[in-house]
Amino acid sequence: MTAPQQSTAMPTAEQHGIRAHSDGAGAVVPVQTRSERFCSADVADFAPVNGREHEWKLSPVATFADLTGGELDGSRTPVESVEAEGVSVSWIGRDDVRIGTAGLPEDRGSANAWSSFGEAMLIAVTGEEQKTASVTRTALGSAPRAAHTVIEAAPNSRGLVVLRGTGDARLVENVEILVGEGANLTVVSLQEWSDDSVHLASHFARVGRDAKLKHIVVSLGGKVVRLNPSTHLAEQGGDVEALGLYFSDAGQHLEQQVYVHHDAPHTRSRVTYKGALQGEGARTVWIGDVLIGNAAVGTDSYEQNRNLVLTDGTRADSVPNLEIETGDIEGAGHASATGRFDDEQLFYLMARGIREEEARRLVVRGFLTEIVQQIGSPELEEHLIAALEAELQGS
Amino acid sequence: MSVLEIKNLHVNVETDQGTREILRGVDLVINEGEIHAIMGPNGSGKSTLAYTIAGHPKYTVVDGEILLDGENVLEMSVDERARAGLFLAMQYPVEIPGVTVTNFLRTAKTAIDGEAPAIRTWLKDVRGAMSNLKMDQAFAERNVNEGFSGGEKKRNEILQLELLKPKFAVLDETDSGLDVDALKIVSEGVNRAHQTTGLGILLITHYTRILRYIKPDFVHVFVAGRIAEQGGPELADRLEEEGYDRYQVAESAVVEAAAE
Numbered sequence: 001m002t003a004p005q006q007s008t009a010m011p012t013a014e015q016h017g018i019r020a021h022s023d024g025a026g027a028v029v030p031v032q033t034r035s036e037r038f039c040s041a042d043v044a045d046f047a048p049v050n051g052r053e054h055e056w057k058l059s060p061v062a063t064f065a066d067l068t069g070g071e072l073d074g075s076r077t078p079v080e081s082v083e084a085e086g087v088s089v090s091w092i093g094r095d096d097v098r099i100g101t102a103g104l105p106e107d108r109g110s111a112n113a114w115s116s117f118g119e120a121m122l123i124a125v126t127g128e129e130q131k132t133a134s135v136t137r138t139a140l141g142s143a144p145r146a147a148h149t150v151i152e153a154a155p156n157s158r159g160l161v162v163l164r165g166t167g168d169a170r171l172v173e174n175v176e177i178l179v180g181e182g183a184n185l186t187v188v189s190l191q192e193w194s195d196d197s198v199h200l201a202s203h204f205a206r207v208g209r210d211a212k213l214k215h216i217v218v219s220l221g222g223k224v225v226r227l228n229p230s231t232h233l234a235e236q237g238g239d240v241e242a243l244g245l246y247f248s249d250a251g252q253h254l255e256q257q258v259y260v261h262h263d264a265p266h267t268r269s270r271v272t273y274k275g276a277l278q279g280e281g282a283r284t285v286w287i288g289d290v291l292i293g294n295a296a297v298g299t300d301s302y303e304q305n306r307n308l309v310l311t312d313g314t315r316a317d318s319v320p321n322l323e324i325e326t327g328d329i330e331g332a333g334h335a336s337a338t339g340r341f342d343d344e345q346l347f348y349l350m351a352r353g354i355r356e357e358e359a360r361r362l363v364v365r366g367f368l369t370e371i372v373q374q375i376g377s378p379e380l381e382e383h384l385i386a387a388l389e390a391e392l393q394g395s
Numbered sequence: 396m397s398v399l400e401i402k403n404l405h406v407n408v409e410t411d412q413g414t415r416e417i418l419r420g421v422d423l424v425i426n427e428g429e430i431h432a433i434m435g436p437n438g439s440g441k442s443t444l445a446y447t448i449a450g451h452p453k454y455t456v457v458d459g460e461i462l463l464d465g466e467n468v469l470e471m472s473v474d475e476r477a478r479a480g481l482f483l484a485m486q487y488p489v490e491i492p493g494v495t496v497t498n499f500l501r502t503a504k505t506a507i508d509g510e511a512p513a514i515r516t517w518l519k520d521v522r523g524a525m526s527n528l529k530m531d532q533a534f535a536e537r538n539v540n541e542g543f544s545g546g547e548k549k550r551n552e553i554l555q556l557e558l559l560k561p562k563f564a565v566l567d568e569t570d571s572g573l574d575v576d577a578l579k580i581v582s583e584g585v586n587r588a589h590q591t592t593g594l595g596i597l598l599i600t601h602y603t604r605i606l607r608y609i610k611p612d613f614v615h616v617f618v619a620g621r622i623a624e625q626g627g628p629e630l631a632d633r634l635e636e637e638g639y640d641r642y643q644v645a646e647s648a649v650v651e652a653a654a655e
């Protein structure tokens with residue numbers, strides 16, 4: 001196959017009593033092959049955001065005009081880090097050779113951050129022992145900020161890095177993730193911001209030969225959280241597991257535009273994002289672009305998004321896009337489903353004596369913990385289960 | 396001495412074509428330890444009766460009563476009914492993704508007893524009940540009914556019956572879709588519950604074959620939303636030979652007309 005094939009997939013009905021639904025299906029058609037999308041590190045190369053651009057059209061752009069267009073504080077963000085042997089946190093200058101090697105901004109917010117940051121935080125992972133380190137940013141205040149982070153996993157290293165955000169923030173940032181040859185890196189980005197916070201982030205990952213990245217986005221708190229992870233499977237045998245979990249309450253906008261670029265032979269990707277929506281104006285957006293390039297023979301790819309709607313007044317957009325430029329692949333598929341909480345499930349549980357509240361919690365917990373269980377850090381899993389519990393109690 | 400009484404029960408369901416009357420005056424009394432079989436043609440309202448007893452929100456009771464030991468069941472929510480001692484083994488058990496059988500059973504048992512069961516004995520009870528029903532222990536870690544075969548779903552219903560120990564159980568076509576071995580295993584489970592807890596049973600079925608294993612005290616013929624005849628076990632044999640024709644001549648015309 002030479003011509004790029006695009007499919008703005010119609011959501012397909014799936015098992016689990018989740019019904020297909022067509023919100024937003026076809027709403028985002030890539031204007032061109034995803035890899036040809038314009039990118040630049042200079043904010044001046046982008047026109048001011050009007051909200052009609054394909055990358056912004058599902059986002060509440062007016063609520064963060066300061067981040068996409070205004071002046072940003074690019075000084076070091078205060079961080080609390082829990083380091084581990086083999087993981088170090090330091091600051092590097094804009095001229096560091098690593099910066100810009102994983103990817104470049106594709107939207108004005110990301111470019112604004114790139115143009116504005118002073119120094120980048122470097123999280124360096126070395127050594128073959130498995131270890132966990134975390135970097136927490138707390139109470140960044142209400143003034144607009146820019147940040148840049150580089151996470152570098154040395155060849156054959158292993159580690160889990162947690163980026164956590166709590167308290168107030170108006171933050172736009174870029175995170176570059178460099179996974180060296182044969183490395184096995186997990187990055188968890190955990191958004192637990194305060195109710196008024198806005199956080200725009202672009203993650204750019206480059207996965208080296210036979211390396212594996214597990215990338216997990218968990219968005220629970222914040223008025224607007226828009227986190228767009230892209231992964232470039234640039235070398236043979238690269239593997240990405242991109243997982244996401246979000247719980248949108250009344251008035252919350254949680255968005256993720258996920259992009260996986262298969263650009264070398266025998267690469268593998270699995271994208272699984274799950275979300276719950278509860279309360280008036282709860283809003284989620286998931287766009288999943290997978291591009292299987294010419295060179296990517298033997299690709300094995302599957303992406304899915306599932307949303308569980310708990311109340312009226314919510315909206316979930318779910319748009320998978322799959323472009324395939326080579327016919328010689330192992331497999332590629334996608335699925336998207338958004339469904340109401342199933343009353344028959346509720347009846348079944350209640351018919352066994354379980355109270356309605358608890359029955360709902362049981363089902364939602366079951367739906368979302370599939371992602372939590374894959375994180376690989378018992379403390380973090382426990383923390384997240386408690387956080388989800390708190391979200392559910394908030395009903 | 397527990398008793399479940401159904402008096403002059405009239406039930407409607409809302410359909411796209413408007414309101415439809417399905418149960419048209421059902422009277423039935425089940426005493427503790429009694430086994431009542433209900434047999435009737437497709438669409439006569441047997442499942443509707445079962446769901447109405449359990450409190451499914453789709454069905455609206457327009458007249459009549461359901462009393463459990465004199466308490467008004469119709470005023471209870473679905474979970475309250477279960478906690479009061481009613482159990483429905485469903486014709487089509489629901490899949491619950493993400494919730495394991497173990498977790499589900501423990502949560503249900505805790506809800507029904509009002510306190511968490513003692514871990515040690517509970518695990519033993521679950522394991523014992525599963526092995527009695529020839530369910531592989533691996534089912535304990537699977538999600539409730541997800542990917543279960545028809546027969547496995549039915550066993551899972553009886554597993555719950557045995558562990559939750561209700562006062563009255565409605566078994567809606569628990570025998571359908573079971574092969575001979577499974578039918579025997581499931582019937583033994585029902586009989587165990589009956590013998591050990593004095594369970595009262597309302598057994599809905601199309602076939603007399605299950606009645607060879609579970610011996611009914613009474614057989615009711617259910618036609619067009621009400622009980623058309625009742626008798627002893629011999630009535631079941633007669634139905635098997637003669638079918639429902641002799642009840643339906645008059646009734647079917649009414650139902651068909653209503654269904655149009």
Ligand SMILES: Nc1ncnc2c1ncn2[C@@H]1O[C@H](COP(=O)(O)OP(=O)(O)OP(=O)(O)O)[C@@H](O)[C@H]1O
Nearest residue numbers: 408409410417436437438439440441442443444453
């Ligand atoms: N929710 C509903 N919406 C519309 N019609 C319904 C609904 N529930 C039941 N009915 C109708 O009511 C009638 C009785 O249904 P019910 O399921 O109680 O029959 P049944 O005796 O259990 O049949 P079967 O032997 O096939 O299981 C049927 O005609 C059915 O189509």
Ligand SMILES: [Mg+2]
Nearest residue numbers: 441442443486
């Ligand atoms: Mg039925």
